[in-house]
């Protein structure tokens with residue numbers, strides 16, 4: 001979407017009708033530019049009414065992310081962040097990785113974090129796409145420097161999962177669980193995903209870009225593109241959460257988790273993670289990257305975040321992001 005479309009959608013965010021000529025006058029553009037800019041809004045999950053004689057109105061106005069409001073919710077923690085809010089970007093993870101590779105953050109005093117309203121090439125784990133529309137999710141990436149190497153960071157994505165559940169609970173969203181390795185789920189449907197990408201040497205130091213996508217209120221249009229069971233906060237709570245407040249809670253909880261992880265490693269999160277694991281002590285089937293399967297009973301996770309499974313061949317440990325967990329039971 002072009003920058004003009006974002007300006008028009010901001011005008012329409014008061015939930016009122018606005019005529020094409022009025023919008024054109026306010027923004028100093030032609031009427032044709034207005035209608036052209038609004039042509040593709042359904043692709044980003046918005047429903048726009050166009051009523052002759054009255055103009056345009058959004059079915060569901062966008063609740064915009066506002067940098068100042070997020071900083072207000074962050075309180076005294078706000079000074080720690082180098083916070084950026086973008087209308088649109090290909091992928092917040094890709095952006096931070098590109099900038100970091102170019103040395104942009106090498107002497108940054110604040111914690112770089114970028115949130116966006118719209119991601120055009122969102123990436124998920126295992127080469128999948130991450131789909132979201134405009135304003136229907138929370139989409140952000142945060143960059144953290146560790147002195148440790150990648151080996152120490154193997155359980156980091158599980159720790160971030162714990163941080164996300166803590167943040168949701170602090171905003172009154174209860175009943176959310178985790179599924180190994182780092183899916184945030186509700187009723188077996190995916191609520192949020194975590195993609196951690198590392199730059200650096202095996203022995204450290206390491207730059208970790210922590211990307212999070214959380215579904216808040218997905219349109220049918222966006223849901224139709226997703227090939228797995230999904231849910232959103234709206235379905236859990238029956239109302240749209242305050243996006244800026246929830247985002248601030250996520251930042252605070254993730255940064256606390258990063259510090260805790262830096263000093264104590266995954267072991268500090270292990271007990272809590274297991275208590276939130278939806279498949280703990282259950283019979284499951286693991287689909288391995290080579291296409292084979294392994295069945296067994298979940299016996300928690302190791303100190304490095306690897307999944308422990310009691311199989312016919314004894315207790316085995318599975319690590320890495322290539323394994324998906326398929327529960328054989330549903331309640």
Ligand code: BTN
Nearest residue numbers: 091093123124125193194211213
């Ligand atoms: C998963 O597959 O579960 C991980 C999804 C991670 C999506 C987030 S959205 C913000 C950041 N930017 C991306 O391109 N991906 C991550």
